[in-house]
Amino acid sequence: MSILGIADPLRFIFDIGGFFIIYSMLSISMNLDYGFAGIPNLGKVMYFAVGAIVTGSLSLRIISEISGIPLGDFVTQNISYSITAGNWLSHHPIEAVGISLSLIGLSSLISGFVGILSSLPAIRLKETYLAITLLVSGELVRVISSYYAPLVGGTVGAHVPDFFSWVGVGRIHDLFLLAYLAAFMVASYIASRLLVMSPFGRIMRAHRDNEEALMSLGKDPVYVRGSTLFVSSAIAGAAGSLYAIYSGNVNAGDFVPDKTFILSLIIVIGGMANVNGPLVGSLIYIVIDRVVRQAKFFLNVPFDVNYLSIGIMGVILLLFFFFRPKGILPEKPIVIARNKKLKNVSE
Amino acid sequence: MPLANLLTNAFTYSNMLVLMALGLTFSYITLKVPNFAQGDFIAVGAYVAYTSYVLWDIHPYLTIPLSFHVSGAISLLMFLFVFSPLSKRGFKLTELMIAYFAAEMIIRSALLIYTDYMQSSLSKYFSNILIPVGQVEIGGYEISSPLLASFILLLTILVSFLIILKYTKLGIALRAVIQNPELGRVYGVNVEKMYAISWFLAGGITGMTGPVILTFFPTDPNIGWTFLIRIFAASIVGGIDSMLGAVIGGYFVGMSEVLGIYVLSQPPIGLQPVYRVVIPFVLMIAALLIMPRGIASKLEGISFRRERK
Numbered sequence: 001m002s003i004l005g006i007a008d009p010l011r012f013i014f015d016i017g018g019f020f021i022i023y024s025m026l027s028i029s030m031n032l033d034y035g036f037a038g039i040p041n042l043g044k045v046m047y048f049a050v051g052a053i054v055t056g057s058l059s060l061r062i063i064s065e066i067s068g069i070p071l072g073d074f075v076t077q078n079i080s081y082s083i084t085a086g087n088w089l090s091h092h093p094i095e096a097v098g099i100s101l102s103l104i105g106l107s108s109l110i111s112g113f114v115g116i117l118s119s120l121p122a123i124r125l126k127e128t129y130l131a132i133t134l135l136v137s138g139e140l141v142r143v144i145s146s147y148y149a150p151l152v153g154g155t156v157g158a159h160v161p162d163f164f165s166w167v168g169v170g171r172i173h174d175l176f177l178l179a180y181l182a183a184f185m186v187a188s189y190i191a192s193r194l195l196v197m198s199p200f201g202r203i204m205r206a207h208r209d210n211e212e213a214l215m216s217l218g219k220d221p222v223y224v225r226g227s228t229l230f231v232s233s234a235i236a237g238a239a240g241s242l243y244a245i246y247s248g249n250v251n252a253g254d255f256v257p258d259k260t261f262i263l264s265l266i267i268v269i270g271g272m273a274n275v276n277g278p279l280v281g282s283l284i285y286i287v288i289d290r291v292v293r294q295a296k297f298f299l300n301v302p303f304d305v306n307y308l309s310i311g312i313m314g315v316i317l318l319l320f321f322f323f324r325p326k327g328i329l330p331e332k333p334i335v336i337a338r339n340k341k342l343k344n345v346s347e
Numbered sequence: 348m349p350l351a352n353l354l355t356n357a358f359t360y361s362n363m364l365v366l367m368a369l370g371l372t373f374s375y376i377t378l379k380v381p382n383f384a385q386g387d388f389i390a391v392g393a394y395v396a397y398t399s400y401v402l403w404d405i406h407p408y409l410t411i412p413l414s415f416h417v418s419g420a421i422s423l424l425m426f427l428f429v430f431s432p433l434s435k436r437g438f439k440l441t442e443l444m445i446a447y448f449a450a451e452m453i454i455r456s457a458l459l460i461y462t463d464y465m466q467s468s469l470s471k472y473f474s475n476i477l478i479p480v481g482q483v484e485i486g487g488y489e490i491s492s493p494l495l496a497s498f499i500l501l502l503t504i505l506v507s508f509l510i511i512l513k514y515t516k517l518g519i520a521l522r523a524v525i526q527n528p529e530l531g532r533v534y535g536v537n538v539e540k541m542y543a544i545s546w547f548l549a550g551g552i553t554g555m556t557g558p559v560i561l562t563f564f565p566t567d568p569n570i571g572w573t574f575l576i577r578i579f580a581a582s583i584v585g586g587i588d589s590m591l592g593a594v595i596g597g598y599f600v601g602m603s604e605v606l607g608i609y610v611l612s613q614p615p616i617g618l619q620p621v622y623r624v625v626i627p628f629v630l631m632i633a634a635l636l637i638m639p640r641g642i643a644s645k646l647e648g649i650s651f652r653r654e655r656k
Contacts, residue, residue, distance in 0.1 A: 040441035040444065042448075128381060264445045302467045309456075318446060321442070
């Protein structure tokens with residue numbers, strides 16, 4: 001069975017589903033920073049990388065501590081040990097879920113603190129300088145972690161064991177993994193929705209629209225930036241950890257600034273400062289990306305089609321900027337109707 | 348002699364950084380947003396030189412004027428068709444930065460496709476390329492060609508800019524527009540035209556470094572990102588909106604990186620040379636915290652800065 005060069009349609013849906021979930025979480029995080037609070041976070045990939053690196057470097061070490069099976073040298077042994085660990089996890093479902101949950105929690109916490117840390121230069125820096133600092137910090141994290149082998153295996157990368165080997169193999173396993181990922185995405189979507197509708201969400205938008213007015217009302221912009229970055233980075237860190245668990249491999253070299261750009265593209269397509277924007281944007285991005293990748297089975301061109309994809313994304317973003325700068329779902333005033341009278345007034 | 352080699356490296360590298368930072372300054376002073384595509388002009392310039400070298404066996408340094416015009420033209424087209432319309436529509440700084448990012452990806456994608464295509468059709472390497480040019484003998488001393496080329500290039504650019512900016516009508520108009528666009532407009536200067544010239548120079552000057560980089564540093568289409576951190580660091584340390592700042596910053600960052608990593612990789616510390624990118628980063632952060640407007644802002648009255656609130 002083969003549709004459009006896809007050997008196994010279910011497998012294809014599983015692939016798309018996983019990436020959709022991870023990109024949605026990352027763009028929800030980007031939307032909180034950039035869409036709602038107006039922080040030019042061009043280093044978003046850094047928090048994603050931090051989450052993935054924490055999970056990639058700790059998963060096998062923690063399993064080795066708990067199971068008592070010696071790991072040996074992490075850099076050379078992590079590939080073979082990830083299979084050993086997978087086998088051990090297949091007999092210990094409770095440990096598997098516990099370890100994966102604590103890894104995700106830890107990753108998102110560490111990433112959140114990196115977020116607070118990176119809001120510190122923002123105390124003094126203006127928009128452009130802050131964006132440059134964040135962008136360059138992201139590159140620095142990538143360069144250092146891809147050279148420093150004991151962290152996540154250097155340029156070769158580190159493997160993460162299969163935390164769902166106890167479910168079985170094949171489709172039921174994939175379904176379980178996808179459901180696990182989806183639960184985190186739904187949680188972060190609800191969290192972002194609640195945050196945006198809360199009084200703090202109002203302060204975030206005020207911070208974006210007019211910082212001086214915010215200060216005149218006795219709110220501290222430094223505090224707003226710090227808390228926003230903590231929440232958004234925690235979501236991005238969880239996404240990084242889920243990515244490591246989902247793909248089973250962390251390679252620090254993957255966290256290039258292009259990823260941040262893709263996230264900006266997603267929220268520009270979906271609609272900036274609209275809670276549903278990231279979901280719509282991610283879906284459209286993933287469909288376009290997969291279509292371009294499938295195109296290589298039909299087009300006979302003397303170059304790698306993936307290179308074309310980079311350029312197409314750039315063109316799409318510029319087209320949106322020119323013809324639909326507010327995205328597919330434009331920002332709407334948020335109406336919090338506590339009682340019917342207020343709702344009637346707003347209508 | 349290792350010391351001579353080290354100094355040769357440090358000076359060649361710093362000269363290149365000065366030119367790149369000068370390019371960034373020229374695009375920054377127009378829309379007040381740092382251009383992420385700046386690094387890609389190096390790759391454009393380098394591939395112009397490499398293509399002529401492979402196809403017609405032309406020495407890379409002879410294609411410097413061509414590299415200047417090709418990358419300048421790309422920069423100008425970007426300004427005329429993307430950034431100028433966007434800024435007129437009232438796009439804010441961050442949105443412009445994202446648009447720069449998009450333009451950078453389009454250029455890089457085109458370069459990657461071009462190199463892939465050339466590599467498969469000519470069956471010659473188009474990635475990770477380096478053309479060794481050896482040394483020239485001047486007065487009994489062996490001097491590396493990239494060093495000499497970079498010095499000549501830098502001096503030519505600096506001297507011609509000093510003359511143009513000080514003594515020609517065009518230069519005075521350009522300075523006026525940079526310092527105060529509104530007043531320039533009142534005096535009948537075509538601000539839009541001056542901005543376009545500035546963007547052409549921004550792309551051109553950075554693109555010129557491509558052929559020299561090609562003989563000095565392994566080049567591939569992603570080289571823009573390798574240098575972007577250094578360009579930003581040099582510009583910010585020196586002062587992003589000043590030409591003098593580009594010279595100071597380029598030398599400061601270039602020298603600190605090459606000499607600094609040499610010292611740090613020696614026995615007492617023994618750091619691996621791959622971590623050299625940390626040096627410009629640390630310098631940049633320090634500059635942002637101590638003097639965000641750069642060293643040049645401390646040297647009042649020398650640079651052509653635009654006064655800001």
